[in-house]
Amino acid sequence: MKKLALLLFLLNVSFLFAQKEISGVVKDNTGNALIGVNIIEKGTQNGVSTDIDGAYKIKVKEGATLVFSYVGFSKLEKAATDAVINVVLSEEGGQNLDEVVVTGTRTAPRSNTTTALPIDVLSSKDLTSTGQASFDKALQYKIPSFNTVQTPVNDATSLLDPYEIRNMGPSRTLILINGKRKNLSSLLYVQTSPGRGETGADISAIPTDAIERVEILRDGASAQYGSDAIAGVMNIILKKNTNGGSVTVRSGMTSEGDGEMLGVSLNNGSTVGEKGFVNYTVDFSKVNLANRPGKVDAEGDFNDFVKINPAAYGSYINKDNTLGGTDITGMTEAQKEATFSSYQGSADYNAKFATINQGNIAGRQAVDDFLKEKPDGGNINGSPETASAKFLVNGGFELSDETQLYYNAAYVYKKVNSFANYRTPYWRSIKNPFENASISDWSTSEAYPTYLKDFFGNGTAASYKGYVPTFTGDLNDYNATLGYKSTKNDWNTDASITVGGNTQTYTVENSQNRSGLTDPITGQNIYQENSPITFKPGGTSFNHVVGNLDISKVLSDKISIGFGSEFRTETFEVTEGDKVSWEGMGADSFAGNRPENSGKWNRYNLGAYFDLAYDVTEDFLINGTVRYEDYSDFGGATVWKLSSRYKFLDDKVTLRGSISTGFRAPTLHQIYTQKSQYSFVPGEGIQVSGIINNVSPQARQLGIDRLDAEKSTNITIGIGAKPMKNFNFTIDYYNIKVEDRIVLGDIVPTTFGDVAWFENSFDSRTSGLDVVANYNNIELGTGKLGFNLSGNITFQNERISPVKSNNFSATLDALMFTSRPETKWILGANYEVGKFGFSLNNTYFGKSTFKQAGLDSNLRTEFTPKIVTDLGITFSATDKLTLALNVNNLLNVLPEWKFKAENAAGTAILADPAQVKNQSNLITFNQRYSQMTYDGYHFSQLGTMFNLSLNYKF
Structure with a gap:
């Protein structure tokens, strides 16, 4: 009996010592605590992060090795022999090849040196140092292959801007939060702008202060993560700090004195009991309108809206x-x-024609009189007024030594106020002058519908100055994940469920329904003088539920495996607008959703993958993944990926490459959207046209096929090198072929009117080069200087097959393939001395080429290359208080474009000032959008911006 008791005691002791708790503090070489350092038990997925005081606590097995890593610092490994391990990390700066990443692998986490894929890692410090107000704009000035810009023509697009990696559109970059899929936005971009016909996740909704780091995989990853990962994957890792927190107050404005911004953000965390943690972020911000209208050309507006040609x-x-x-x-x-x-x-x-000429003279005078009072035509272009409230929580707790429950949730509310094009008085004349010779004075009530002076004036003809419809968008975006992790017998299991959604509702004010519909009983107008001036045109919503099961194990020092499955259900809804918003012509500027175009649609898919990583030697790695997905609406797809890496010269040089196939399922938005829209038609003003979906009776009668998935082939070859302690660089070549690319075609005349539709239209190829280099810790005086250079060069981005239907114009071709800079470089320098930190970043935006709607086919427009300079200064007043000043676009550089001739006929046009002016009017809506053109975008049109922030740690 005593022997049995002794045996049980020894087993108990053995079990107790099977795991041990390690704690400590991580600091930099100046003695400052480092927040958010990753500490991982080597060879496992067991890890924690340091809190606001640099402290950590982790339970590991006997004989374990701890891996400490942090963006901008050298990785450090420590044997877990002591209960307390304090660590000092040496600063390397920039993208560290030894940074441990979790993106791009379904087996054990690896460092950038040991992964076979190109991955950018940005810390929260990197993001906040840009001084940009939102997460997506911060990425614009940190990642060369990432592009986004605020469009000057807003409507629903004002709620979130299209973004893309490697010129592939927002639909082809998968967004993850802590490794779990984030929901798409419910917005489908239908304007003639970059991103047309696509949708993407609203990354601007994510509060920057909640982010610990961002891992961007610049490689096709459909085999690992499923649909939408053709261009790459962005994994947003949330903060886990548990001790203390900080509050940040931000303010700013443009050099023009508008666009005022005020925001406050709180990030805090704490332990929950003995084994749990919670970190939360609350962020409120308000950005006022910044207006950049052009000066309207009177002759152009007269020709478009007033003049009657006697030869007609x-x-x-x-x-x-x-x-x-x-x-x-x-x-x-x-x-x-x-x-x-x-x-x-x-x-x-x-x-x-004497009467016509008389009316033309009077009409021209009306145009001149109005533009004398409002040279910009009353237009309000630029950056809209935006208010947002963002809430995010990230937490978890240990159920046992081997199991963990984790969760995160976010809710964002955003309200945006923007404006349609101003409806000048002469846009809404009641008759053509030749029909009523008495209209010789356009200031009289005879010239306009009588009710307009009551709606948008004080009842007198002289008070009517036109009107500008307003557009208000209310956005609600949410996501939440609940998961369970366990490690038993070295098998890592991760089971989770994720929900997410995005809802947008719209309001149009200061508008009218000018339809000439009459009541069949009374014979009176239903609208016009009886129209309301406020409309509820409906909205859209999208939500998904995602279940994931991921299992991995390190079988030996050479083989790691991972496998799992995903179930996802998606729902897309178009909400019907009020009848007055869609009947007849609908609300002027933004017609509501008609009943026949509204509804709710759902689908589901089931996917499964298997991943095998084989370390042939310590230096040579081969990784393979295969995935199968089956969609309820169009069937299945099997894709695969093979990648490899080889290190040599004592790990100073790494060769890496991958080849993979991928797919992207058409979104529910693309399958079911059917609507009417207002858009600018060169020479004709604002016109109404439509989109028909691929499952409609109209589509069947026109012989339009249903949408199928896009298919892709990705090839990446790269090299990473760290020839010396403070210098590293990576160079990666990529080549992406997309077959059956889904596009929203041009509006064409059909038996159902002027309409556009989605289709698998053609194949495309995109290739280029990504470069990242860092040289840091250069001693200068009593401080340290560092440099970083990163760039993206596009070699090829074009259509490589015929278009399925004849509805893909040169305009759409340019928007899809040449509207983003063909090359983009970021050269930065940072210097830290004492309590001060200085940063100077120069972003080079290369040439962009356009073929705007209405432009003569013998011409093109080009945005000339520009360099935007950003200056940042930080002052650590105390250990707790930091002040930061950012001057973005320090030299007030603005976009510039010019015409280029395609041939001799184009050269002849450019030699004639009258024709040049006419072409310019056609693509700028008579100079209303003179800086950017109506369809073209390059970088921010707001000029210099000043931002001041105060951060207080507690």
Whole structure:
């Protein structure tokens, strides 16, 4: 009995000592605590992060090795022999090749030196140092292959801006939060702008202060993560700090005195009981309107909206299908021209066109008078007013020594106020002048619908100055994950469920429904003078539920495996607008969702993958993944990936490469969206057109096929080197072929009116080079200087197959393939001395080329290369208080564009100032968008911006 008791005691002691708790503090070489340092038990997924005081606590097995890593610092390994291990990390700066990453592998985490894939790692410090107000704009000035810009033509696009990696559009970059898929936005971009026809996750909704680091995998990863990962994966890792927190107050404005910004953010964390933690962020911000309208060209506006050409014979004269008493019904255009020629000079002709000329003179005067008062035509272009509230929590607790429950949740509310194009008085004339000779004075009530002076004036004709419809968008975005991790017998299991959604509702004010519909009983107008001026045009929503099961194990020092499955269900809904918002012409500027275009649609998919990593030697790694997914609406897809890495010269040089296939399922937005929209048509002003979806009766009658998945082939070859302690660089070549690319085509005339539709239209190829280099810890005086250079060069980005239907214009081709800079470079320098830190970053935006709608086919437009300089200064007043000043676009560099000739005919156009002016008016809406053009974008049009922030740690 005593022997049995002794045996049980020894087993108990053995079990107690099977795991041990290690604690300590991590600091830099100046003695400052480092927040968010990753500490991982080597060869496992067991890890923690340091809190605000640099402290950590972790339970590990006997004989374990701890790996300490932090962006900008050298990785350090320590044997877990003592209960307290304090660590000092030496600063390397920039992208560290030894940084441990969890993205891009389904087996054990690896460092950048041992991974076979190109991965950028940005810390929270990197993001906040840009001085940018939102997460997506911070990435714009940190990652060369990442591009986003605020569009000057807003509407629903004002709620979130399209972004992309490697010119592939927002739909082809998968966004993860702590390794779990984030929901898509419910917004589908339908404007003629970059990202047209696509949707993406709203990354601007994520509060920057909640982010510990961002890992960006610049490689196709559909085999590892599923649909949408053709261009790459962005994994946002949330903070886990548990001791103390900080509050940040931000303010700013542009050099023009507008765009004022004020924000406050709180990040804090604490332990929960003995085995849990929670970290939370609360962020409130308000950004005022920044307006950058152009000066309207009076002649252009007169020609587009007022002038009646005396040489015209169309609808202005042929009211009864006669011309000078001659029946022209059934005549060819040539016969009509001949009849018109014989009609010229007659008394009837002279009388009619004398009236037309009289009206033209009066109309031109009306245009001049209005633009004298409002040179910008009343337009409000630029950055809209935005208010947002963001809440995020990240936490977990240990159920036992081998099991853990984790969770995170976020909710974001955003309200945006923007404006449609100003409806000038002469846009809304009641009749053409030749029909009413008394209209010789456009300031009288005879010139406009009588009710307009009551709606948008004080009841007198002189008070009516036109109107500008306003657009208000309310956005709600949420996501939450609950998961369970366990490690038993060296098997790592991760089971989780994720929910997420995005809802947008719209309000249009200061508008009207100008439809000429009449009540069949009373014969009175339903709208026009009886129209409301506020409309609820409906909205959209998207949500998903995702279940994940991931299992991995390090089988030996050479082989690691991972496998798992994912179930996802998605729902997309278009909410019907009020009847007054869609009936007839609908609300002017933004018609509501019609009942037949509204509804709710759902699908689900099931996926499974297997991943095998084989370390042939300590230096040579081979990694393979295969995945199968099956969608309820279009079937299945099998994709694979093979990657490899080889290190040599004492790990100073790493060769890496991968080849993979991928897919992207069409989004529910692309399958089911059907709507009417207002858009600018060069030379014709604002017109209404439509989109029909691929499952509609109209699509069947037009012979339009249903959408299928895009398929891709990705090749990446790269080298990473760390020839000396303070210098490292990576160079990666990529080549991406996308087959059956899904695009929203041009609007074309059909039996159902002027419409556009989605289709698997063609194949494309994108190739280029990514470069990242860092040289740091250069002693200068009593401080340290560091340099970083990163760049992206596009070699090829073009269509490589015929277009399926003849509805893909040069405009759409340019927006998809040449609208982003063909090269982009970021050169930065930082210097830290005493309590001060200085940073100077120069971002080079290369040439962008456009073929705007309405532009002569013999011309193109090019945005000239520009360098935007950002200056940052930080002052650590105390250990707890830090002040930061950022001057973005220090030299007030603004976008510039110019015409380029495609051939001799284009050269002739450019030699004629009158034709140049006409072409310029066509693509800038008569100079309303003179800085950016109506369709073209390069970088921010707001000029210099000043930002001041105060951070207090407690």
